[in-house]
Amino acid sequence: MSRRPECDYDVVVAGGGAGGVGAALGAALEGADVLLVEKYGFLGGAATTSNVLAYCGFFQQGETAIKAVGGVADLVLDELRALAVDCDPFCSPTTLNWIILLEPEAVKLALDRVLINAGVDVLLHTRVAAVARTADRIQSVTLAGMDGRMRIAAEAFVDATGDANLAMLAGLECRVGNGRGHLQAxxxxxxxxxxxxxxxxxxxxxxxxxxxxxxxxxxxxxxxxxxxxxxxxxxxxxxxxxxxxxxxxxxxxxxxxxxxxxxxxxxxxxxxxxxxxxxxxxxxxxxTGPQIGVRESRHPPARYDITGEDLLIGRQRSDSVARAAWPIEDHSIAGKPVYHSLGGDGFADIPLDCMRAKGLDNVFYAGRLIGADDKAYGSIRVMGTAFATGEAAGRAASNCF
Ligand SMILES: Cc1cc2nc3c(=O)[nH]c(=O)nc-3n(C[C@H](O)[C@H](O)[C@H](O)COP(=O)(O)OP(=O)(O)OC[C@H]3O[C@@H](n4cnc5c(N)ncnc54)[C@H](O)[C@@H]3O)c2cc1C
Structure with a gap:
């Protein structure tokens, strides 16, 4: 890792949800200088913006809770425990999946603390508003904050905005919903x-x-x-x-x-x-939360799309960097969610190519933006998995220059 003098940071992470926090921590643990930019006045993404108050995907389905996600997510759970949130797995009586129940004010504070402890620079009330790029790289982002606009150059970028805002601003062609005009409710x-x-x-x-x-x-x-x-x-x-x-x-x-x-x-x-x-x-x-819960919007192009079949057979791979363990949860019909359990050993491996942007060498995806077909998306988007894909994206971003 050797930063060019014209760069302000090694890695810029856009978005402060589970994917973005995972990415910022992963990059910081690799020794990178990291800036995380979040448009709201607090971190947490859907957990704190939309009352999504359970971390799913930390454990496999089954009679006992088998852990599927560790790494930097454990640092977050430690901070939550310090705030008296019981992070033991709870079996949801309605879906029979293992989850971690959350309280949003504790999530906000825990995420502030975990990023401060890791030395990550954070800008709240600031959004990524424009991108400057060459044929195969993003050079800088323009941030719009309370004090106006500023240009930040970096060696690598992670799009963790949930809505592919960075990729869209970079001109990448994104799939909307399932690509056939249908969005999850x-x-x-x-x-x-x-x-x-x-x-x-x-x-x-x-x-x-x-x-x-x-x-x-x-x-x-x-x-x-x-x-x-x-x-x-x-x-x-x-x-x-x-x-x-x-x-x-x-x-x-x-x-x-x-x-x-x-x-x-x-x-x-x-x-x-x-x-x-x-x-x-x-x-x-x-x-009601600062905003409604958005399950699906844009999907940016990745180098590999994990498939529903990968999940249903529980495909394991030698190039795995994260695990998907949540069942495929399909909300195609509003109010009628359908669950499909994962096969094999109860999880599927996610390769790094799901986190790599197609066509841009220094751009990575985290959280619900990773490459996935419309079936797999119903699983990989949950927040436990988002911490894991975020960590992998952040570590890879710090090692791509
Ligand atoms: C109703 C509902 C119920 C769900 N239930 C669960 C559940 O029980 N458990 C679970 O684990 N998952 C659940 N999910 C899925 C999960 O919440 C999301 O898929 C997950 O939050 C994705 O994490 P993320 O970090 O990719 O994105 P997000 O959580 O969406 O975070 C993205 C962040 O980026 C910020 N941002 C966006 N654009 C910009 C910009 N231009 N500049 C700066 N910042 C920006 C946003 O403000 C946000 O904070 C649910 C989702 C919904 C909608």
Whole structure:
């Protein structure tokens, strides 16, 4: 690793979700000078922007929790434990998968700390807004922050924006959704306070409440089973995923409609709890999150796309740098998720070529942007796997010059 004098950093990471934090830590552990840029005022990605309050993909499916992701993700879990978040695997009663339950304020602080400890420079309230490139490399990014615009040159770049913003700005042709015009549904997980914790949540009452609401309510839910809910660690709030919305495209107009519908639904659904479900008489909405949960947007071109078949047979490879262990979770039909278990030993290997940009030698992908066909995407996008692919991308980025 030998940085040219015209470069400000060895590695710039765009996006501070699980993929970006994994990448920044991986690069820093290789000895790189790293800058991570995040458009919100906090780190965490979907966990903190959209109330996605469980790390999936850390463990394989099965009767016991077998660890599939370690490395820098363990540093994050250590910081969470120091904030009294129990990071032991929890078996989700609705999906029978092993997850780690999260509380978003602890996630924000833990991620601040883990990056500060690793010596990563972080710029919050700053977005990657433009790219300068040659035929086969990105030379610099223009950042738009509170103090205006600045140009940062680096040897290597990691796109961990979830939406392929860096790749798109670099002019790479991205696939939208499954490439045949279909995007996975967005969802609006919410948090609810004020419930009587001594009363177990009555799923049958929940279902009944929705049977009534769906007849004439403005935001009928396609989930007929009461949705997925758990209790948020540290706060005791109910975490609930009940609202899904089909996306027709990635236009600002469609996102506006989705945000408005999710917000309207959140208020109506809490009212359903108050009226129909014991223990919720005094319940109130605590958070819809800064934004709706976006499952899928753009996929940038990678040197290899891991396939649904790789996962279903649990393909193992000699060039593996990370493991996918979460079942393929398909949200093609809003509100009707379908799970397909991984075959073989219960995980599939991910090669580095999934993290390498096709056509740009110093650009890597992390998190939900890695090369994957539309089936495999239903697995590799989860946050546990995103830490692992991020770490691999960050380590590779620090060693590409
Ligand atoms: C409703 C829903 C439920 C889900 N359930 C689970 C679950 O239970 N468990 C699980 O593990 N996964 C779940 N997922 C999937 C998971 O949340 C995402 O796939 C995962 O967060 C991807 O991580 P990432 O780091 O790639 O992207 P993200 O988490 O999206 O992070 C990307 C970050 O980049 C930032 N960014 C974007 N553009 C720019 C820019 N131009 N400049 C600077 N910063 C930028 C964003 O603000 C964001 O912080 C769910 C997703 C949704 C939508």
């Amino acid at each position: 967005v969802s609006g997980p919410i948090r609810i306070g004020g419930r009587d914790l001594s009363v177990p949540i009555d799923r049958a009452a929940l279902i009944e409440g929705f049977e009534v609401y769906n007849q004439s309510g403005k935001y009928p839910s396609a989930r007929t089973d009461g949705g997925i809910f758990t209790t948020v660690p540290r706060t005791g709030e109910m975490w609930w995923m009940m609202f899904d919305h089909a996306m027709v495209d990635l236009s600002s107009q469609s996102f506006t409609k989705a945000e408005q519908a999710a917000r309207g639904a959140a208020h109506d659904y809490v009212e359903i709890l108050r009226r129909h479900v014991p223990g919720f008489q005094h319940a109130y909405l605590t958070s």
